[in-house]
Amino acid sequence: MQVSDLPLNLIAKLIAFETVSRDSNMALIDFVRDYLSGLGVESRLVPNKESTKANLYATIGPNVAGGVVLSGHTDVVPVDGQNWSSDPFKMVERDGCLFGRGVADMKTYCALALAILPDFLKSNPKRPLHLAFSYDEEVGCVGAPYMIEKMVDDVPNPMAVIVGEPTNMQVVTAHKSIMAFKTHVIGHSVHSCQLDQGVSAVMTAARLVTFLEDMMHENIKKADPNSAFNPPYSTLHCGMIEGGTAHNIVAKNCHIVSDIRTIASETPLQYMERYENFIREEVEPKMKAISPGSGIFIEKGKMVPGLKAEENGAAESLVRQITGDNQVRSVSYATEAGQFQKAGYSAVICGPGSIDQAHKPDEFITLEQVGKGWKFMQRLADILS
Secondary structure, three states: OOOOHHHHHHHHHHHHOOOEOOOOOHHHHHHHHHHHHHOOOOEEEEEOOOOOOEEEEEEEOOOOOOOEEEEEEOOEOOOOOOOOOOOOOOOEEEOOEEEOOOHHHHHHHHHHHHHOHHHHHHOOOOOOEEEEEEOOOOOOOOOHHHHHHHHHHHOOOOOEEEEOOOEOOOOEOEEOEEEEEEEEEEOEOOEHHHHHHOEOHHHHHHHHHHHHHHHHHHHHHOOOOOOOOOOOOOEEEEEEEEEOOOOOEOOOEEEEEEEEEEOOOOOHHHHHHHHHHHHHHHHHHHHHHHOOOOEEEEEEEEEEOOEOOOOOOHHHHHHHHHHOOOOOOEEOOOOOHHHHHHOOOOEEEOOOOEHHHOOOOOOEEEHHHHHHHHHHHHHHHHHHO
């Protein structure tokens, strides 16, 4: 499908803002705010505590109930250590694809949402579109809850929230919950020839990692092969481990970083409780019997709620009407859709591009997917008009 210049120009513009999560997104937010102002649309910001980042939401069209929220995050993951064949923050078109950090995840969706607004306003819409652009999604869906809280009080109740994560424009009605957490093991350091007099933080941490894996293997054995999730069970994963000084020194410290992703019928808190009980009842007493100063400390991240498939959900019905897609799909990554749903909104995930390209060097989206995304926006605008 032919895509007009405005969507492509806006994709290029958004890609050019280096909104890696560790940095500010304010330049992009200011651009969006100015763009909306030029259309006569007022927007509202929900900044972080330091005012270095902000969410933005806006209502386009009549300020009435029954509208649709187009939700997207403005941050992207780093490009450090990745071998790109072109500047990741300059959109490049080649071989029927657009390349650049965020073209799939998920600035193309945000750009298409902005691009449809001039024509949408000209159509004298009966129901509104709402934009909801967040910060710090990539580091744990941190920013969106503050915006959602404001929207619940400020925005007439919309019928649907469409979170435009890359799904190849297919309908996704559920995703897993996630919680990340850190564990710090403090041991008692001695010469390794006197191992019985020390407490190895590294070897203790290894027991904790194995315990997480053992819980996951329990889930594998009882997994429902008909589950829409892939993999069809809750996962427990250790992504980082660091500790020790030398081969002949019993380690004083060890740090591990883990995450738990649960299917719809479970929550990460269930597994966190088992993990903590194992530590307090089985592991820590043996450590302290040797060295009272040893111990294990857990730093929990925020839990991102899962998205549950809704019975007769308005968001699902709307997006299936537009796309014609009737297959049932779930994903194992977390999104802001679960946060919107927890606040009482009907939510679904559907956006252009493939998650297979997200976070990789030479991230790309096909022009075919851009065209499908643009057609989706046009059909949605027609429905609301």
